[in-house]
Structure formats: C-alpha cells, structure tokens
Amino acid sequence: MNSSRKVISAALVGNCLIAITKSIAAHMTESSTMMSEAIHSVVDTDNEVLLLHGLQRAKMPANEEFPFGHGKEIYFWSFVVAILLFAGGAGLSIFKGIDHLIAPTPAKNFYINYSVVGLAMIFEGTSWYIALREFSKSKGTWSYIRAVHRGKDPSIFVVLLEDSAAIIGLIVACLGIFLSQITGSHYFDGSAAIVIGLILGGTAIFLAFETKSLLIGDQVPVKRSSRE
Numbered sequence: 001m002n003s004s005r006k007v008i009s010a011a012l013v014g015n016c017l018i019a020i021t022k023s024i025a026a027h028m029t030e031s032s033t034m035m036s037e038a039i040h041s042v043v044d045t046d047n048e049v050l051l052l053h054g055l056q057r058a059k060m061p062a063n064e065e066f067p068f069g070h071g072k073e074i075y076f077w078s079f080v081v082a083i084l085l086f087a088g089g090a091g092l093s094i095f096k097g098i099d100h101l102i103a104p105t106p107a108k109n110f111y112i113n114y115s116v117v118g119l120a121m122i123f124e125g126t127s128w129y130i131a132l133r134e135f136s137k138s139k140g141t142w143s144y145i146r147a148v149h150r151g152k153d154p155s156i157f158v159v160l161l162e163d164s165a166a167i168i169g170l171i172v173a174c175l176g177i178f179l180s181q182i183t184g185s186h187y188f189d190g191s192a193a194i195v196i197g198l199i200l201g202g203t204a205i206f207l208a209f210e211t212k213s214l215l216i217g218d219q220v221p222v223k224r225s226s227r228e
Contacts, residue, residue: 003134005055010130012048012160014123017042024178025116031107032100033176034116036193037091040169040200041120043089044162047081051155054078057113078154078211084161090197097193104186113177117170126169128163135160154211165203169171 019041051200054077068106135156176192179185 002103005052005136007134007156007159008048008051011163012052013044014127015045015048018120018123019045021116021119025112029109029113031113031177031180031189032096032104032105033107033173033189033192034113034197035097035182037120037169037173039092039096039115040089040166040196043085043200044166046088047084047162048159049157050077050084055155058223059167074155075211078158078168079208081210082204082207085204085207086201090201090204093197093200094179094194095196095197096171097190097197100190100193101187103147104190107180107188107189110177110181114174116160117174117177120170121167124166125164128160128167131156131160131163157210158207161203162208165199171198172196172199 002145006040019038022034022038022041025031051074054074057073083100139155140219172192172195176188176195
C-alpha cells in the first residue's frame with residue numbers, strides 16, 4: 001500500500017500542476033485540443049483523489065457489518081475511476097472537438113501550447129516512470145500483461161495506464177496543434193480533441209474490464225513461477 005500511495009501521490013501533484021497550466025493555455029490560445037488536454041488532466045487529478053480515498057478505506061479494520069474487512073474498497077473506487085475517465089474525460093473531449101468543428105474558433109499563440117505540452121511531457125513522464133518502477137517491483141516474475149490481469153492491487157496499474165494514455169494524448173495534441181499552425185485549418189485542432197477523447201474512452205473501457213473481475217471476485221491466481 002505504501003508504494004501505491006507514493007505512485008498515486010506523485011501522479012496527483014503532477015496532474016494538478018498540469019491541469020492548471022493547460023487550463024490557462026487553453027484560455028489564452030482558444031485551442032480545443034488544449035482544452036481537451038486540460039479536461040483530461042482535471043479528470044486524472046480527481047481520479048487520484050478517489051484512489052487515495054479507496055486506499056484509505058481499504059485499511060479500515062473488519063467489523064460486524066464488514067466481517068472480512070474493507071479491502072475491496074480499492075476495487076470499487078478503481079472502477080469509479082474508469083467510469084469517470086470515460087464519462088468525464090472522453091465524453092467532454094469528444095464533445096469539445098465536435099463543437100469546435102461545427103463552430104470553429106481560430107487558435108492563436110501556438111508556441112504557448114508547445115511550451116505547455118513540453119512541460120506536461122516532463123510531469124507525465126516523471127509520474128509514468130515512478131508508476132512503472134513500482135509496478136515492475138510488484139509484478140514479480142509475471143509478465144506485464146499477466147500482472148495487469150492477475151494483480152490484486154489495481155491502483156498502480158490504473159495510474160500507469162492513465163499516464164500512458166496522457167503521454168499518447170500529448171503526442172496527438174502536439175501533432176494537431178502543429179498541423180493547425182502550418183495549414184491554417186481548424187479541422188486538425190478539433191479532430192485532435194476527438195482523438196484524445198477516443199484514447200481516453202478506450203483506456204476507460206480497458207480499466208473497467210480489468211477492475212470488474214476484481215470487484216465481483218475472480219479466481220485465486222496460480223502460484224508464480226520463473227517460467228511465467
């Protein structure tokens with residue numbers, strides 16, 4: 001749990017700073033892509049708060065109402081994170097992209113966006129590295145894919161997948177902003193926002209699928225061996 005808390009806390013601080021920076025940049029540049037990225041970071045910040053809450057709840061001792069303890073609380077809150085990422089992050093990003101395509105607003109001050117994307121890459125990359133390092137420690141001899149499927153503490157891989165989606169989203173955002181700048185077309189900016197929303201939606205569906213088996217109860221994982 002200590003490693004999980006460290007990973008989530010690092011992601012929380014990073015996403016909070018990124019969300020503020022992206023929001024200011026989106027207001028200054030009127031870029032739908034940057035607004036989608038700001039929405040993404042706000043949702044990720046909320047997700048980390050929920051995961052920390054889930055970890056705290058999971059530590060509560062057993063009582064008459066919950067004779068087996070509260071350990072599954074982290075599974076429930078991880079599932080809530082997946083739903084929030086889908087409805088909040090993906091839904092709003094896609095809506096913003098479509099709205100921009102229908103009623104375009106020319107983006108401006110492109111280099112502000114480039115600077116913000118660069119800073120976000122540093123923050124997200126740092127958070128991603130911390131999550132990957134801790135996940136590598138906890139997975140033992142399992143492969144990464146098997147560890148995601150069979151692991152019983154979803155909090156670390158939730159952050160890892162969130163950060164991976166965030167980094168991919170930043171690449172898409174940078175490409176969309178660049179194409180909008182060199183072509184003068186608003187379609188690239190709006191389309192990039194929609195693609196970011198689809199990335200978040202795919203991540204959310206995968207997280208929901210993985211945490212569902214933990215939430216309702218899955219089979220006990222087989223003993224790890226060096227051949228797995």
